[in-house]
Amino acid sequence: MAAKQSVIVVGSGIIGASIAWHLTRGGAAVTVVAEDEGGVATPCSFAWINASWGNPEFYFRFRLRAMAEWRRLATELPGLPLAWCGGLCWDLPPHDLEAFATEHIGWGYGIDRIDGNAVRAREPYLANLPDLALSVTEEGAVEPVAAALAMLSDAKARGATFVNAAVHSLIRTGERISGVVTSAGLLEADHIVLATGAGTTPLTAAIDLHIPIDTPPGLIVHSRPHARRLNGLVMAPELHMRQTGDGRIIAGSDFGGADPGQDQQATAEALFDKLRGSLLDSPSLAMDFFTVGYRPTPKDGFPIIDAACKGLYIAVMHSGVTLAPLAGLLASNEILTGEKDAALAPFALSRFS
Template sequence: MAAKPHVIVVGAGIIGASIAWHLARDGARVTVVAEDNGGVATPCSFAWINASWGNPEFYYRFRRRSMAEWKRLAGELPGLPLEWCGSLSWDLPPERLEAFIVEHGAWGYGIERVDGDAIRKREPHLANHPDHAVVVAEEGAVEPVAAARMMLADAKTRGATVIDAAVRGLLRTGERISGVVTSAGVMEADHVVLASGAGTAPLTASIGITLPIETPAGLIVHSRPHGRRLNGLVMAPELHMRQTSEGRIIAGSDFGGGQPGEDQHATAEALFAKVKAALAESQSLAMDFFTVGYRPTPKDGFPVIGDVCDGLYIAVMHSGVTLAPLAGMLASSEILQGESDPMLAPFRPTRFL
């Protein structure tokens, strides 16, 4: 019997966890190396699962496919903290909102116009209800750190190893990447996967490969757990909100979070004041903490998925939460079976090399 291929996955956020889980499920010997169990960017995510406005059709199709993969993953991992709560949006100017409805409706997205009465029934605790909005019932959210840790825990039951260590470099044998150099020592493998977000570019640069990855900051506030005030995702002008499974309302000036400014605490307080003003009977609502995340975003806005050289595979993207299950499945298939999915063609690293 042939030995199981050994794959090192660098990164334990939502993307790294998904890739590690799919590889372990598909028969690889997996080692996850990361300093942060749950990732760095993942805990700062708004965690909206969607194929919403602002993207060309090929990327819409990719995101929509990953929404379906979330349902598949939830079936394989019972208890995954995932909720298909739908979204209510009126955060675009009227002409752009109409263009979104027409375009995505033609593409088959489950988008629906709603009036003020329907909005009040859907979100009765909003302080001010708009006259018109759109609902996308098929959108949802996940608790991303809990989901990543759940995938890692299940991967461990399948034989994966998780090592708490910093990756300081890549091990090269001739023209091939054959492992990683870490704070815990040198580790060799048949394949190395970089799912390390903003930490990916410095590692590839160390072997002469430049990837243009930007890291825009985004501030998001988190309330203390509270009684139910939101039934789904709410995308209002300059305020995107949702309520987590434990009752926390999380919000940003948009889903990616807003600029933290020079005084992050003042920015967070001002944002949370908007949250309280947007909700009726919110006197007891209190901010618990805020996060400032640095979202790993390839320069053209699209994912980077695939080999950059022999033995080295890369998966870095925003939106990582939406794309995690599909990225994990496709990466595992490519690495272990050599099967290349046609939908990955626009997202290859070669476009930058």
């Protein structure tokens, strides 16, 4: 019997957890290395699962496929904190909102135009109603850290190992990356996967591999648990919000989060005041905490999901929550079989050469 392929996955956020879980299911001997289970960017995510506006058709199709993979993942890993709650959107100027609706309806996205009365029926606690909104019933949200931990837990139950350590550098053997230098010692494997978000650049720069990534910050506020005030995702002008399964309302000036500014506390308080003012009958709504996440965004806005060189695979992207199950599936298949899914062609690192 052939020996299992050994893979080290560096990073334990939603992308690293998905890759590790899929690799383990595919028969690999997996070691996950990270300082904290659940990642760094993942806890700061708004966690909207969508194929919404602002993307060319090829990327829309990829995101739509990722949404379907979330449904597949939920059947294979029961209990994922995933809700297909639907979204309401009116955060674009009227002309742009109509252009988005027309384009995406033509692409097969399930969008309905609804008036203020229909918005009120869906979201009775909204204080400010639009004349027109777009309803997308197939969109959803996931509690991202809980989902990452569920995948890591199941991977460990199937034999994966978790090493609580910082990764300092990559080990090069000839033309191949063969391992990592960690605070717990040297680890070697057949394949190394970097799912390290903003931490990717310093690791690859040391082997003269440039990964062009921006890391814009985004501030998101989190309320204390509260009685139900939102039934689904709400994308209003300058305020995107949703309510989690445990009753927390989370919000940003958009889904990526607000610019935290010089005084993060003041920015958070102002944003939470706007949130409180947008909801009726919520005098007891109180902020619990805020997060500032640094969104790992390749320079052209699209993911990097690719073998960077022999033994080294890179998976870095914003919209990591939407893309996680598909990125995990396709990356693990390529690592274990050497066969690249055609859908990954636009996301090769070579496009930056």
